[in-house]
Amino acid sequence: MKENRVLLVIRYILLIIASLVVLFPILYSLLISLETSNHVSTYPPQLWPHPFHFASYAEALQAAPLGRFLLNSFIMSAIIVCGQIVTSLLAAYAFVYLRFRGRDVMFLVFLATMMIPTEVTMIPNYMTIRALGWLDTFAGLTVPFLANAFGIFLLRQYLLQLPYELFEAAKMDGASQWRFLISVVVPLSRPILATLAVYVFLQSWNMYLWPLLTTNSTSMRTVQVGLGMLQNQDALSWNLTMAGVVIISLPTLILLFFAQKHLVKGLTAGAVKG
């Protein structure tokens, strides 16, 4: 018994140390963001801000149009989330409830897209977007991501678990496919749709390479790319830069706190993609 308690204490101590180490970069950026520029540039570095200098945030918002970047990121992520929910739901529905020739082959073809990393296709995709005249537009930012095999796969797995009798009953009642989809499947799929939405929002919000390639004007930049505008300022403005880091990380950190279950589920199911 006594030995067990000692082990438990050791486990707690190790957990506290591990948590502090893992959390440190986030805490560090938060603390630096609350310092004054003069305070930041002293050596040895001082970690605790005194007094707390909230003005860094106002200054950061002035130094770069972070408000506009935030708006762009929100619009972009919202479009991608909605698009993926619609395309995934439709395709998953067909794979579960409709019988047609070549269904299994088609499903494999869809799954095969998971093996194609975006870094490999970025050159032709950039050219396609440019040819369509979509550089620097929300269309260019979002359309390539409106369908994803992961969402289809996730929803298909879920729909397969629903009782098939529901479908037969609806058919007996003479309900059309669309009616069954909207009034039965969608309400029943709410939990998995939430998981997909949270997961896709995180992925889109944190996207870096594609927005960097396809946006040029300040008014179309997303937060992830726009953050760079803060670090190119003069060397003494680390507090502004870190305020920017905190601002752009806040939406996804909030998501982690309130929707951790969904996020974890999405990530572990999405692990297949790598």
Add this chain to the structure above:
Amino acid sequence: MQTAVSNTTIPMPPRRRTKEVMAFLQASPFLLPALLLFTVFFFYPIVKVVYLSLYLTNSKGVAKHFVGMQQYVELFTSPDFIQSLRVTLEFVLLTVIPGVFIALLLALLLEKQIRGLSVFQTIIFSPISMSVAAVSTIGLMAFNPSVSLLNWILSKLFGIPNINWLNGSWTALLAISIVTIWMNLGFSTIVLLGALRNVSQELYDSARVDGANYLQRLCYITIPSISPTLFFVFVVSMIGSFQTFGQVNILTQGGPAGSTNLVVYSIYRNAFFNFQYGLASAQAVVLFIIVLVLTLLQFLVVERRVHYS
């Protein structure tokens, strides 16, 4: 189910064919949106990237002159690409092995259901919510010698003189690796934790009866039981490391002297700064093959595991 062969040799009875056409027409509005997007943004670009890799292009990326495999030959004889591949491999080793090891330790700490676990869990998972831009920007400050808290700690604790991380070739790669390991910790820990919680409790109980200590249980029960997941996390981390871009772009721009010029960054530079789309496409094809082999390896092993059980 009818095979394709019988379909072409024996014509189907008309009623059946109409039924099939109807079924197909009914399914198409459900499938077309995704199929169209996949065709335009996944399948066409894969074909296009292979095509471009066989051509010299103009500065707009239009294929002008067929050169066959020449650009591949050029790549594998070019010291820059060899260096880029070597650096990428070093980076993969530097990130994957310590990353998975640390994640395993964290997962072992989180395994036991104790009071306050959810708080620790949220904290240790928190890196999953952070973007590459945010994390790399924090890194930019952490590795800047004039404000680096990290250097200060290293000098106080170990007497290490002030390191100019991003200006030294191997310290720059190390800095990028540290940032990457931290970023991926949350994900690997989540997956490994899931596996740990699925290990049969009976195995542990019988081992305890036999008097096995913690370390023995870890080596003979835990690790073998979660080995498929461990392998999975290894492969996924490897694929992720091969796809690294943001850290390089923000922290080092490939420097100093190409020592952090990871493959994706190199593709980006060649295509969008040097306008050598053909050469960059050849690099992208090489990257694709690497990722494909790793993915297939993963599938094969998972397949085998399924057959075993």
